[in-house]
Amino acid sequence: MSICKGIAGNRGRNPKGIFIHNDAGSGYADAAHYRNWLPTHNLENGFAHYYVCSDGTVQAEDDKYGAWHCADYDGNMNYLSIEVCQSMGNLEVFKKNEETALRLAAQKCKQYGIIPNAGTIRLHQEVAATACPHRSVEIHHGASNTKAYFISRIKQFMGENVSVPVHNTSGNTVFHAASMVSKGNPGIIFTYAVQLTDGTILPPVNNLEDFAGITGRSIANAAIKVNKGSVKYQVHILGGGWLPWVTGYDWKNHNNGYAGNGKAIDAVRVYYDTPEDIVSKYGYQRAQYRVSPVNSGYYPWQFDDETGNGQDGFAGCFGAAIDRFQLF
Template structure:
């Protein structure tokens, strides 16, 4: 195992409470190999997870016994292990396959530690801090915290050989599939000088929102299309923001 920043976030002082499943906000090219090559040049303080799983396999960036800066929350970083489902802005079939690979890997992790998947041991990033992560899973698996968590739990149990519904886990109806060109969202870019910019992304383009009326118009559009209007904050230079800016080209216009 080749670690990119071994121990940079510190050693755990207690036992591991559970896992956090992330969506990386990366394009089809953001594979495990990409992260393996990119992370050594990445400022660890901007965020990193323990495990990255994409269509080309798995990359483990940190030991489980060490913390990682993956939740923007002291409890989450100190007590939970983070998995990234990669290519979450890419092809849906690829993303779903990556999700299953993550569930299978977590099942091995939990089984080895005699840990049971439930709503306490399987967590979403947004339960620790203000973020839309896991954004793609959110769209595909229910658009509610417990709906997404219950889907995760059900799938992890399947790989553990304990697929039952006795731990607050209720299977939800499948949600309509959102095509890649239908993904639209707002985000906030936090500049290094502390200033914040609001942006809109969709249809392969991103657009700066300079003022209140423009933001209101975008909120109206998102509401009209049934999309969330809550904006996630990304620090300038962070991996998630770089992935968005790579996938969505800068533009002055967009189409409804």
């Protein structure tokens, strides 16, 4: 149960964008502070989903619920909210928190299929009479420059396979710890290919340079490999069940070279094992992947086999054949 317990209501659908706030708090208003303060705070005076601080990020509310963060019904209900904390304190600390907040925003954009643009990445002052996000606006020279900077930085982070460790108020890690130690890109390249139900094998794709599949034609089998560490994967047969995990990549090896039995599939599950040297340098990495039902838009991104926060442990929906697959 989240600390704010869904008090602002259940959205019943994915968030359509993200508001970036500055908390107007001192250098001492860190995660330890928010963890103590939130449970005693009168929530009607406002709260956000995430508080990004120098000592960690606190999640105060589950993504599926609204939060009273911007005094605007649509904003509160349909957008996630991220507070860049310690905005009255040391500039370098604030800048680091802002980077982490934008990285978290990128992770949320990927998770919910949000495309960063002027309509999805929002500032508090667009909908209410406030200087928020005051410090960001000051250092990026005005609201419109700030917004443009947020959008471009989020897009940049979306191209990297990193995630922000988020803690709930009891201090438990909600997401895998990753980017606390992460700077830069570990250079993980997934290569994947699919075979259609008519037997056609399509050329392999690396990360997000393309998608595997042809719109309108159902996928039967998939083969996946990675250049560092190891990956395992399995597929779910339309009208059937999960087939065993596979770790190889070879269309000629029917036992462990690809996942599938020639019939249409409706779901895929991928799990990435991060090698020690990447863990120590960049933190744990995850397979991030999505599929689209035939002739329709993509479902949200799935990370490994994670559940919660809008994820159900795999990509796909039982009963709907898929025609496109992406992984990075």
